[in-house]
Amino acid sequence: MEFRWLLFVFISYSVMLITQSDTTTKDPDWSDVVVTMVGREVTLPCVDWPLTGSVSINWKMKPLRVDHWKLVLSANERQQFSGAASKASMRLVDSNFQKTGDFSLLFVPKMEDKGRYSCLIKQQEKKLREKIILLAVLTVSIFPSATLPQYSTLRLMAEVSPAYAVSEVTWLSPGGTPLRLARRSVGVVAKLPQILPTDQGVYICQVYPRGNSSTPMFPFTVDLRVDGMNVASFTNISHSPQISMASLTQTPLTVACPPMQGDYVLLYWKPPDSRNTNTTTLVYGYDRWRDRTEKSKTHAQLSLDGPLSTPKEGYFSFLLSPGLNDGGLYLCKVFLNDNVFIQRTLLSILQVKARHSPSAVVLTCQYTERSQVKRVVWSHQNQSRTLKWSSSGLGRLSTVVPLSPTQDMAGNYTCTMQLQNGQAIKAVYTVKLPPKDNTESTTSISPPHPESNIASLLPSLLSALLLLVPLVAAVAGVLLWRQKDISRRGIEQSLSHYSGEVENIYENPEDVRQTSPQSSVYMDLKPRGEDDVYEELDRYESCSLLETSTSQDLSAKA
Structure with a gap:
């Protein structure tokens, strides 16, 4: 009854929706x-x-x-x-x-x-x-x-x-x-x-x-x-606060645009440390109504794939994996009808490079868009050690590491760049101790990799060996006990024919005597040693041994 009532309500509701849809x-x-x-x-x-x-x-x-x-x-x-x-x-x-x-x-x-x-x-x-x-x-x-x-x-x-x-x-x-x-x-x-x-x-x-x-x-x-x-003149222009940021080379970052919906976006760029303050270049343009893109070859790594970017809906932000010379000033202009919204981003880029000489490795910290950089320093992971560095040009700071570093010279060398707004970014270069059979040092770019040393594995190997010792001893004991038990049971079976305890599986000595020596070969089935190899005996030798053993057993019983 309840099911019929629910079915009636469902059908009535569906008819009502269809009727409303038709009328609207x-x-x-x-x-x-x-x-x-x-x-x-x-x-x-x-x-x-x-x-x-x-x-x-x-x-x-x-x-x-x-x-x-x-x-x-x-x-x-x-x-x-x-x-x-x-x-x-x-x-x-x-x-x-x-x-x-x-x-x-x-x-x-x-x-x-x-x-x-x-x-x-x-x-x-x-x-x-x-x-x-x-x-x-x-x-x-x-x-x-x-x-x-x-x-x-x-x-x-x-x-x-x-x-x-x-x-x-x-x-x-x-x-x-x-x-x-x-x-x-x-x-x-x-x-x-x-x-x-x-x-x-x-x-x-x-x-x-x-x-x-x-x-x-x-x-x-x-x-x-x-x-x-x-030519159209856009006079209604809104500016957002400028963004100052820093990044390592080839590290993806977001170039922000105004968060307003627009008809199209234009991204302009002024090269880093440029003396001409009015020189800007259009590096990217997108028209969402025509679905048309204009892109500069100088910024092939630039894309409209920034977070919260939905270009076809009119919301824009860029994703950039910069090289050293991709720093500078970026101007993102979003156009909506007769209105323009502008977001400026000042970007500094940092990277560390190593140059090998016959006696040393020269680590050079390079950075661009110096106008917003407050300071750049080299440091070692051992804070008590003071590094010496020198400026080899604008935006370049170098320190020297001997090609065969000592224990206190190995480790992480860090170049830290701090901006005027307090933001800091670091690039790390790792110097490792050379192997004993090699006088050259091995290096790796940031992030530093943990050292791979045999000595560091010894505690783990010793622990594993200590765990195996009791197990090996137990296995050896079981094998010795089993070998002793097999030897004892072999002797008991050889005497069972005369004692009547079990059926004798060996031949009767009398039958053996009646057979010609050359007619057969006797196999002694008793274990002969640790490897349980059975020995092939001459029939007379076997019978003689068996009779001697039997006589000794009977004498012992008497």
Whole structure:
């Protein structure tokens, strides 16, 4: 019973959802849809067969969100109009509608003229046919204007009212390429950033009606021109606080951009320690509306893969694995319509290099973008040891390690760079003691690797050997006991025939005597030693040994 009740509730709920969906996505009370723009002449089609006799046509209109109809035009076969049309521009397409069957209505609409229109045809004062037409109005907005300055951002907006009258709205470029769209609460928008004279031409807005319609698609054209003598000026600029940071070479880092959604992003770079403060180079550009990327060959390792970066949605940040000369100033500019957002990042890069000479290894600490560096020092893991270093040029600090270092010279050599904002970064170079059979030192770049020494393994090996000693002793004891037991049981079996305790598995000595010496060979089956190898004996020798052993046993028993 409970299951049936739940099933009934589920079916009822599903029917309710389907009903609501139908009523919100399409209205079944119209038989045709017409889409037009304000100020453009439009025709509401109403065509039937030619009629005879008394014929009349009544055009009525019901605005959106209004429940009653109002008469806008009425006429009969004698071209007598009962009442004036609601608009001066409103008229029938064919005044001789009785003979042609064309009862269509023509007028120039305004925004308030959207809604349902009824074409009611009467013959002999009786209703012959009625057709409901839904009139939707398209509004197209162009920004900044129909004539655009170069490098401005073109915005093409399209809104249809009522929205439920259409299923889709698209924009085509002059070359017929569909433009990427963003849906807003009302209508859609297409953008073309950094517009150029090559982008001018006729753009087409295509509107696809929903439900019943005699026209599958309504095209609307917009002619745009680009002023090649005028360049867009962006005056609404916002600056974020500058970021100062440092990094080791080839260590991935994030070059931040403003956290605002944008239409496109441009990343500029000024080389490190540059004397010309106004020299910047565009190293990366991305237009999310065209899905177009411009990238400099000097920054091939740069990508739009920073954290929280979703370029196609308009959020940007860069990922960089820098070389020594990739430091400097980075300017990330995010453009949204006529607004610009800028984030500056000042980057210093640090690396350590080793140069071998016949007698020593010269460790050089190199760093770029010195303008924000407070200090750079060399240090050894043994803090009590003071290193000597010298400057071999701007952004270079060197220290010398003998090629055959002593115990106190081996270990980690660290170059520390501290920025003005307090941030510090370190590069480590490890010097190891040379092997006894080699006078050259071995080195490794940061991070230092732990030393691999046989002496460090001795405690582990000794512990393992101590654990094996009791086990070996136990195994040896078991083997000795088993060997002794096997020897004892072999002797007991050789005497069992005479004692009657067990069946004798050896031959009867009397039978052996009766057999010729050359007729057979006797195998002594008793163990002969630690390896249990059986000895092959001459038959007479075996019998003699057996008789002697038996006589001794009998004498002992007596």
